[in-house]
Amino acid sequence: MIFILWIFFAILVGVYANSKGRSGFGFFLIATLLSPLIGFIIALVVPPINSKVEQKALEAGNMKKCPNCAEIVKVEAKLCKHCRSELA
Numbered sequence: 591m592i593f594i595l596w597i598f599f600a601i602l603v604g605v606y607a608n609s610k611g612r613s614g615f616g617f618f619l620i621a622t623l624l625s626p627l628i629g630f631i632i633a634l635v636v637p638p639i640n641s642k643v644e645q646k647a648l649e650a651g652n653m654k655k656c657p658n659c660a661e662i663v664k665v666e667a668k669l670c671k672h673c674r675s676e677l678a
């Protein structure tokens with residue numbers, strides 16, 4: 591039973607790391623081998639890779655790139671929050 595929980599939390603750590611642009615599988619392995627708690631703490635303290643997080647958001651289709659300042663804004667945005675220009 592504890593083994594199932596161990597794997598379950600290790601997967602959660604992987605999913606969390608993945609959302610920060612980190613290697614989900616790598617963190618899953620760390621969490622499985624060491625402990626899900628240690629894996630989670632490591633995933634918590636490593637800074638997110640912003641370019642990867644942005645790329646993921648673009649691929650998911652809920653963000654777009656402002657044509658004027660190249661910053662990432664929401665797809666629904668009519669006004670860029672970075673440069674205040676109007677978006678088509």
Ligand SMILES: [Zn+2]
Pocket residue numbers: 656657658659660661670671672673674675
């Ligand atoms: Zn802009």
